Amino acid sequence: MRSMLLAALCVALPLGAAQAADPIEILPDAKAATGEIADVEINSMSFLTPEVTIKSGQTVRWTNREEGMAHNVHFRQGPAKTVKGAMGPMLNAGDAYAVKFMEPGTYNYICTPHSAVMKGKVIVE
């Protein structure tokens, strides 16, 4: 019985730790973001800078420039997948979305409705 309880604790603890300090922070107002920002434009069904490398604490901001086609940024896998808001809102042309990365790692992302062709990566050092 005791060993079963211990096994349950070992499974539960890492999840609890991940929730305590999220690896990403979604900024409430992307256009007003300040500090060190790497900008990624979205157009022609792609993330125009599909790979960016930043330092932890820096921000990546995505802006959709494609008229008539909504896109988003979705951390479906990797360190941020369990964060509330890991699937970003659909962005119409002119809309932006910004995320501050708090933990080193590789953050692969997709655009949810165009996941077959729209992929990107943020490497946080």
Ligand SMILES: [Cu+2]
């Ligand atoms: Cu898309």
